[in-house]
Amino acid sequence: MPAAIHTEDLTRDFGTLRALDSLDLDVGEGEIFGFLGPNGAGKSTAIRLMLDFIRPTRGRAAIHGHDCQAQSMDVRRIVGFLPGDIRLYPALTGRQTIDFFAGMRGIPVENSGALDIAHRLELRLDVKAGTYSKGNRQKLGLVLALMGGPRVLVLDEPSSGLDPLNQHALWELLRERARDGVTVFFSSHVMSEVEMVCERVGILRKGQLVATETVSQMKSKALRHLVVRFDGSPPAAEAFAMEGVRELRREQSIIEFEVQGDLDPMVKALAQHYVVDIASEQPTLEELLMSFYAREDAT
Amino acid sequence: MSGRGLVLKTLRDQRNILIGMSAGAFLITLGILALYPQVADQFAGIELPDFYDIFLGEAPIDSPEGFLAAEFFSWMPLLFIALAVIAGTAAIASEESNGTLELLMAEPVRRRDLVLRKTLALMLVFLVISAVSLAAMVLATVVVRDFELAFTRMLSATTLMLLVVWFFLGMSLLASAALPSRGSAAAVVTALIVLAYFVNLVATLVQDLSFLQNLTPFGWADYTGALLHSMPWLQALVFVGFFIVFVVGAVVSFERRDIGAATWPVIRRGPLKPSEVAPGGEPKRAS
Numbered sequence: 001m002p003a004a005i006h007t008e009d010l011t012r013d014f015g016t017l018r019a020l021d022s023l024d025l026d027v028g029e030g031e032i033f034g035f036l037g038p039n040g041a042g043k044s045t046a047i048r049l050m051l052d053f054i055r056p057t058r059g060r061a062a063i064h065g066h067d068c069q070a071q072s073m074d075v076r077r078i079v080g081f082l083p084g085d086i087r088l089y090p091a092l093t094g095r096q097t098i099d100f101f102a103g104m105r106g107i108p109v110e111n112s113g114a115l116d117i118a119h120r121l122e123l124r125l126d127v128k129a130g131t132y133s134k135g136n137r138q139k140l141g142l143v144l145a146l147m148g149g150p151r152v153l154v155l156d157e158p159s160s161g162l163d164p165l166n167q168h169a170l171w172e173l174l175r176e177r178a179r180d181g182v183t184v185f186f187s188s189h190v191m192s193e194v195e196m197v198c199e200r201v202g203i204l205r206k207g208q209l210v211a212t213e214t215v216s217q218m219k220s221k222a223l224r225h226l227v228v229r230f231d232g233s234p235p236a237a238e239a240f241a242m243e244g245v246r247e248l249r250r251e252q253s254i255i256e257f258e259v260q261g262d263l264d265p266m267v268k269a270l271a272q273h274y275v276v277d278i279a280s281e282q283p284t285l286e287e288l289l290m291s292f293y294a295r296e297d298a299t
Numbered sequence: 300m301s302g303r304g305l306v307l308k309t310l311r312d313q314r315n316i317l318i319g320m321s322a323g324a325f326l327i328t329l330g331i332l333a334l335y336p337q338v339a340d341q342f343a344g345i346e347l348p349d350f351y352d353i354f355l356g357e358a359p360i361d362s363p364e365g366f367l368a369a370e371f372f373s374w375m376p377l378l379f380i381a382l383a384v385i386a387g388t389a390a391i392a393s394e395e396s397n398g399t400l401e402l403l404m405a406e407p408v409r410r411r412d413l414v415l416r417k418t419l420a421l422m423l424v425f426l427v428i429s430a431v432s433l434a435a436m437v438l439a440t441v442v443v444r445d446f447e448l449a450f451t452r453m454l455s456a457t458t459l460m461l462l463v464v465w466f467f468l469g470m471s472l473l474a475s476a477a478l479p480s481r482g483s484a485a486a487v488v489t490a491l492i493v494l495a496y497f498v499n500l501v502a503t504l505v506q507d508l509s510f511l512q513n514l515t516p517f518g519w520a521d522y523t524g525a526l527l528h529s530m531p532w533l534q535a536l537v538f539v540g541f542f543i544v545f546v547v548g549a550v551v552s553f554e555r556r557d558i559g560a561a562t563w564p565v566i567r568r569g570p571l572k573p574s575e576v577a578p579g580g581e582p583k584r585a586s
Contacts, residue, residue: 048558055557076408081402083401083402083405087397087398087399100308104403104408
């Protein structure tokens, strides 16, 4: 898959503080990529570097082969952007706002898809943006980002302020765009959203990318808890002495394990014994993220 | 990209200033000039002490030129300058403070074009307001008794006033593009205006310091000379030259600086203060 978004050694210092540290990243065409991290991890800095709002201390970013600094006009022609905390012109109605930004892009509103997106997000366009709720401001921001068929969508916390119904409408819109080959790059700290729509995630921690994997890969590597009930006394601890397996609790016929990584050797080991019941807890992405952070803190 | 859209949007943002000031300037100008016959009658044949020359210039107040210089050009340009500072400092910095600049800069518009189109729109605003003032003066020559003044003289003085206003507009745009907030831009420009006005005032009152008038834009703006003689082309060129320098400076500053970061890139390049940094290391947004 050719890289729609490519960064290498992308670094930005603010004075003595390093907000983004040597970000190397490739996001493929048509991919939905989640950029995860707590507030201040550097997500917005990376996005603002891609859009040339700020310049890198070193390194570079490119979108569809266009350098984000040297060819920022070319980049912005093919990128739809939603800022994290969207502010609009309060005196303009939703429709006037769309007209203004469509005019900036030189596209007729009727052909931009904006009105259809607004309809799907149940957004009224005949009222002034200054009277919009946070959710409606977000919807209008999404309309502006998605209209005109950009090849890349860069969205900073896109579901922020949306009710669950509209979140689902948004996710559906993003999946549709991805099916059409649009690359979706969005930052979030809402794990459920990332789980729902993303194919791959990057985890940012204190300006550094600590992991880039598919959601399923990450989950497979995660710690999971197994509570196994045996028929009678459980086997000796040596029966499960293998890499990535740790016994947490042993009580009458029950053993609770913590398993990290591939589950198959553990299943095969259990198959040597008479197992009455197994309870396995799948980690949520939230727990996964916390485990990443915990590991990072430990090192 | 549609440059016209950005120009129209800026004009729309300034429509209150444009409509209010155009109407106000027209009525005030006409109202002031309507008083000319009484003032001329009162001062006819009265020899004022030389001291008054400092304020009235070389034209006597009972002449149309002297009256216009003393009652209109002595203070109306200051009002226009104040509006130019308000509009100019809002042009970029206000968009940034309001958080709309990132949305705008995500569009395929060059930073240079953003500054130039906003500049063009604001130039048009003050061109219209000045033209309306001139129209009121022209009307006064028709309807006000004894107020007889050549159109070219009024045009010269009004053009000079417009150039002065554009000068301060350019300065405000430069501050707006280079500094992170409207407040800081307005504070810097206002301080410079007050300083220039004070220096000019002192230079006017103290003979030994009269050379200082050449150092301030208020000293270069010789409206009485424009009304009595002709367009002071040298001063006009100086104002145009500085305006161009300010706008180029605004473009260069805005091209080079970060958007949405509360820093003073032109003035300081050192580390951020702790108060300027958000948790996690990113700079706080301008406010």
